[in-house]
Amino acid sequence: MLRHEFQPGRLVAGCFLALGGVVYAGDASGAWETPWFVMLPLAAGGLILAGAVGFVSRAVRRRQSRRQPG
Template sequence: MLRHEFHPGKLIAGLCLLTVAVVYAGDAGGAWDAPWFVALPLMMVGLFLAGVAAAIHGIRPRGAARSGGGGGSVREPRDQGLS
């Protein structure tokens, strides 16, 4: 399996959507009563936090390739395919 870059903004946005789903599932199941407008503030706060996390993650340097040290080239991994 190929490794991928970590995206904290996508993680936070997904957790926010999952929270909204759990709130409305609890409402549908009769565990509690959630008003219809609860999703809007939850999503706005979650998307704001996701944007902040993505911006912070994009600002920091990612490894030695960006630090300017060394003059060597960075090799990218080859795609192994499915065969």
């Protein structure tokens, strides 16, 4: 039994923001050099993709709920 509803948009957003954390952690440890502006497109792109995934997920769930008899 599921405890809560699966939300793929939040999963995508979390993965991109965690990736940003890994990028900065690698920079802080000296593994590689990362310019400061790399996080802006990474975070913005991840949030835009998460919004698109959330929109599609909501549309699919709404369509499936209409098909099920009340």
